[in-house]
Amino acid sequence: MxxxxxxxxxxxxxxxxxxxxxxxxxxxxxxxxxxxxxxxxxxxxxxxxxxxxxxxxxxxxxxxxxxxxxxxxxxxxxxxxxxxxxxxxxxxRHAKYLQENDEENDVLESAEGSHTDTPDFSLYASQLNHQIEQCLSKLSEKVQQSVKLAYLEGFSREEIAEKHNTNTNTVKSWLRRGSERLKTCLEGKIEMNR
Amino acid sequence: MSGRQDRDESLDSLAFEYVAGTLRGEERADFAQQLKASDVLQESVLFWETQLMGLQTHNMRMPAPSVWGNIVGKVNASREGGVAAEKQGFLARFWQWAPTSFAAAILVVGLFLFYPTLESQRPNTDYIAVLTDDTGRALLTALTAEENKDMWLKWELEALDEDRSVQLWAISKRDGETRPIAVLDSVSIDKVPLDEATWRLVTDAEYLVLTEEELGGSAIDEPSDRLLAKGICVRFSPDERRI
Structure with a gap:
């Protein structure tokens, strides 16, 4: 099993x-x-x-x-x-935390807690990781960061905009175009792996 | 690009933002509402949930020791609350509709009587499915024992229509196909012998489902759309039979 x-x-x-x-x-x-x-x-x-x-x-x-x-x-x-x-x-508190820690805390790099692997992280998980990292790497650095900040750190569009010194409509557009390209790439990889 | 393709991409992009978490407030609530009714959106959300999992780093951060105790406390409180509400409802209904309540009481007594009897009769329970209707009420419990390849049935239905049968089906976890297990003409049937092929259907089943059929069962070996109950089929390993 x-x-x-x-x-x-x-x-x-x-x-x-x-x-x-x-x-x-x-x-x-x-x-x-x-x-x-x-x-x-x-x-x-x-x-x-x-x-x-x-x-x-x-x-x-x-x-x-x-x-x-x-x-x-x-x-x-x-x-x-x-x-x-x-x-x-x-x-x-999230907003407060971001304000207080903006300078010293690079959220994408932070790794709290211990690093023991969970039991499930098998071939399937590493394949998923490889797949999405490859597809993300085809997007601009800012879009990659935006996706990770949102998904992993719970950033809102406004918070991402603030981080990149831009406005929320730009972030919305990054996410929309980014998700379209990401999906096309991921579907191609899924098809190849069949 | 067609209008429909545009709309699909826009919905897919919303699905992405819903999963990523950037869809907030009213937008999120509106999307969640649409999601309930749309298989296409559900597929799209599932796609992103699965793919974005690849970004998780799989670190562990141990929760405080008190967390598990709190979970158990809440689980037990909701269970006790449910039982209390059920008892209260039962009493109220008893005085209003005594005959119906009497029948329900018989069923409850039957349930208590059933388990000890079953325990002594079945040497091994290898698979179990509790089939519930769309309100969550258990209509049938099916247990199988590998040693003698029987399926034991415990009904919560009082009777079947005279001109109808019910039929038990297995939905395969391997290919998703629905295949017949047994046609049942009476709720007094409490044991069904399984041949080797049918036994294999049970071992491969993700779910068992119960449908109402014409007398004698489905003529085309496909379930009707009169779904009575459905339950996930769970396998018990030899050292973990605790039901």
Missing amino acids: DANDELVDLIARCTLRDQHSLKLLYDKVGGYLNAVIFKILKSDELSNEVLQEAFIQIWENASTYRPHKAKALTWMTSIARYRALDRLSVEK
């Missing part, structure tokens, strides 16, 4: 209200999801709160997970990220 199958199995057992499986799931991916959330919220207190919410949602929505559509870790990461983004919209 590979790492994904193991996570799928645990999620399936959560649908049967098996708390022991939820605990195993938490032990396997809690640290990873917390790191994902922390990168967006920049606060241990908030990321722990959001991690709790994410696990409750995983527990409650386990029956809606479709293994043939998404890897288990992708599904759980999406839940965690969307909860973190929801929290961002009601918290002002």
Whole structure:
């Protein structure tokens, strides 16, 4: 059984209200999801709160997970990220943090916490990483950074604009054109790998 | 470029921004609303969720020790709340509609009686599916034991229409195809012997589904659109049978 199958199995057992499986799931991916959330919220207190919410949602929505559509870790990461983004919209701390740390903190380079690998990061994950990095490298440096700041750090269009000394319409246009080119490139790679 | 292609690209770009997180406020809420109703948008969001995962660095940041305790507390609180609400609702309904409540009570008692009986009868449970209707109510629990290749059924349906059958299907996780497992004409059927081929369908199933069919089952070996219930099929390894 590979790492994904193991996570799928645990999620399936959560649908049967098996708390022991939820605990195993938490032990396997809690640290990873917390790191994902922390990168967006920049606060241990908030990321722990959001991690709790994410696990409750995983527990409650386990029956809606479709293994043939998404890897288990992708599904759980999406839940965690969307909860973190929801929290961002009601918290002002993110903006405050950015103001206070703008000079000393290059968010793309920061790597908080320990660096133990999560269990799933197999050939599939490194292939995905290779694929997207290759496709991103075909975009301008500013667009690459914008995509990473948004996805990994939870930056809004306004915050990206501020970072690049430009306006939000320009950022919107970068993201639109960037996503179109990125998709064309990724689809080509997916086709090649079939 | 056609108007339709333009619109598709625009929606795809919104899907990208939704996943990346730059779609905020009302724009995000509007998109989330559209997403619920559109398979195309769901596919697009799924594409970006999968592909952008490649950017994650997979570091770990251990949460505070109290986090797990809080999760358990909330899970148990919601479960107890649900049970309490169910009990309250049951009592209210009992006095209003005593005959219906009586039937429900019989079912609950049956459930308590069923599990010990089942436990003593089934040596190994290898696969289980709890099939629920679209309101989340369990209609059928199906368990299989590899040793004798039987499927055990626990019904929560009171009866079937006389001129109808229900049919159990397996949806394959390998190719997504739906294949028949058994035609059932009565909720008194609590055990179905499986041949080797049918057993394999269960072992390969991502879901089991229950449909209402003409008497005798689907003539074309395809499920009708009268879906009664559906449940994910879960495999238990030999040392982890705890249901």
